[in-house]
Amino acid sequence: xxxxxxxxxxDGSAATHPPAGAATNTRVSAPPTPSTSARRTERTIGxxxxxxxxxxxxxxxxxxxxxxxxxxxxRLVYIHPGVAWVALYLAFGLAAVxxxxxxxxxxRSLFWDRLAAAAVEVGVVFNICTLVSGSIWGxxxxxxxxxxxxxxxxxxxxxxxxxxxxxxxxxxAEPEVRARRSAFVALFAAVDIPIxxxxxxxxxxxxxxxxxxxxxxxxxxxxxxAWTLLxxxxxxxxxxxxxxxxxxxxxxxxxxLAANELDLALAERQAEGVAAxxxxxxxxxxxxxxxxxxGVA
Amino acid sequence: xxxxxxLVAGKDLRxxxxxxxxxxxxxxFGIVALVLFAFALGPDRQTMARGAPGLxxxxxxxxxxxxxxxxxxVESSDGARDGLRLxxxxxxxxxxxxxxxxxxxxxxxxxxxTVGVVLLYGARIEVPWMIAVSCVLGTIGLAxxxxxxxxxxxxxxxxxTLLPFLLLPIAAPVLLAGTRIWQSAMAGGVPAQGMQWLRxxxxxxxxxLAIGVVLFGPIQETA
Numbered sequence: 453x454x455x456x457x458x459x460x461x462x463d464g465s466a467a468t469h470p471p472a473g474a475a476t477n478t479r480v481s482a483p484p485t486p487s488t489s490a491r492r493t494e495r496t497i498g499x500x501x502x503x504x505x506x507x508x509x510x511x512x513x514x515x516x517x518x519x520x521x522x523x524x525x526x527r528l529v530y531i532h533p534g535v536a537w538v539a540l541y542l543a544f545g546l547a548a549v550x551x552x553x554x555x556x557x558x559x560r561s562l563f564w565d566r567l568a569a570a571a572v573e574v575g576v577v578f579n580i581c582t583l584v585s586g587s588i589w590g591x592x593x594x595x596x597x598x599x600x601x602x603x604x605x606x607x608x609x610x611x612x613x614x615x616x617x618x619x620x621x622x623x624x625a626e627p628e629v630r631a632r633r634s635a636f637v638a639l640f641a642a643v644d645i646p647i648x649x650x651x652x653x654x655x656x657x658x659x660x661x662x663x664x665x666x667x668x669x670x671x672x673x674x675x676x677x678a679w680t681l682l683x684x685x686x687x688x689x690x691x692x693x694x695x696x697x698x699x700x701x702x703x704x705x706x707x708x709l710a711a712n713e714l715d716l717a718l719a720e721r722q723a724e725g726v727a728a729x730x731x732x733x734x735x736x737x738x739x740x741x742x743x744x745x746x747g748v749a
Numbered sequence: 750x751x752x753x754x755x756l757v758a759g760k761d762l763r764x765x766x767x768x769x770x771x772x773x774x775x776x777x778f779g780i781v782a783l784v785l786f787a788f789a790l791g792p793d794r795q796t797m798a799r800g801a802p803g804l805x806x807x808x809x810x811x812x813x814x815x816x817x818x819x820x821x822x823v824e825s826s827d828g829a830r831d832g833l834r835l836x837x838x839x840x841x842x843x844x845x846x847x848x849x850x851x852x853x854x855x856x857x858x859x860x861x862x863t864v865g866v867v868l869l870y871g872a873r874i875e876v877p878w879m880i881a882v883s884c885v886l887g888t889i890g891l892a893x894x895x896x897x898x899x900x901x902x903x904x905x906x907x908x909x910t911l912l913p914f915l916l917l918p919i920a921a922p923v924l925l926a927g928t929r930i931w932q933s934a935m936a937g938g939v940p941a942q943g944m945q946w947l948r949x950x951x952x953x954x955x956x957x958l959a960i961g962v963v964l965f966g967p968i969q970e971t972a
Contacts, residue, residue: 555967612918619914623905632971636901636964637915640894643960644919647953651922654945655929 480715484704498694504687511680528589530680534688536582540607542692543575544614548642551635562707565631568638569621570699572614574692579611606652613641627707750842757838757846762853764823771854775815776861782808783865794871801872802931805862806924812858814913817895820851821903830903840966844896848961852892859884875937883930886950890923893957900968926950
């Protein structure tokens, strides 16, 4: 059976369906709803992320002075390293650890699988942002949109590796099978990262040491610039955490929907029959519906 | 484990010996790729000779994908995979056997492609042993990763399209290392830089062979 999970609207509307067994004999479990404290945490982090990002933008664009050499271009430094930190270390590191914890029999739980999936998806977004912001900086500085610099190349390879992970996740499968498969792929990719890092460094060491980060973390940095840079890191980390939480919640709802969509559809059709004044549901034609839903779950 | 590996490798090579898929389809494809690269680079032999190391390894990578596809599809019909699992063959042995069979086919193919590169592109090889060692080490790495990903994707209906996407980025270090070793082997002299890359290949091979030997059993269960 093929199911395109991502094509299914997951906006929580599923929760408005009639609860299980109210008027029908289908067995639809309630969708997973986060606790009030979890919702509050999510909202607080989202708000903090918003405030932090706004403050970074304000400080970065208006308060801090332009750089002597780079002029206004230097303002990219307030987001580019932060985005890269989230993409390359936080997101993919978290995905690797979560995948490992899923594969470890003692800690095997779909929680880790969903967390890894959410981390990779958000990480890929941040990775693309890293490459785009780097390109925007590179064009006026190096004169090219793209240089085959070691750092750029390994970032791009990382992106391709994790796009493969996401492509694999889209292949329809039982949740456990998909989880194991994805965890293996994430693990193989994670093992490859240091090897790729070394090989690409040896391959082209042209721009080593001339990175944006090193240049601006020198002690000569202007005070407000350093603080804005730091704030950018914090704000982007918060954005990442917020997106991760939201994506995790959506992932849980997707899994729930995948397991219940046939039951939901049945309940809807039966509700239509009741509304039209048909025969009481539960006797007659309802018995013809397959009650053995092994293939659905 | 080793006995099982030899059994499985022997089986795969016997199938190849009778069907000649690698010989009559994959190897000619490799030659076609070399010819296409030549068309893409123009008739200037100097450019071709300079690009020869990279082109050789790209052709090898493409052929690896085909060889792995073949190695997986051999097991996918008539419940062969279930039969293998039921036969009590050690998963590590099964993994090594499949990898050895793929590697053996790839080594033959690389010999062919090397001749092709020398004849078609006019590549001059100054240090032949380095070429040989890089081919052996690179092949082990490609077979080790390819067999892993082959097993992982064996149950998927989208295997043909997904496998190259997953495998080729992982194998990028083999391409980088192989190309650099070839370059230093073609340049001659003391191949100090080549040795560094040979060590990288050894690490790559060891890491993925170890993963395969340890994890092939659980990976099979996901298929």
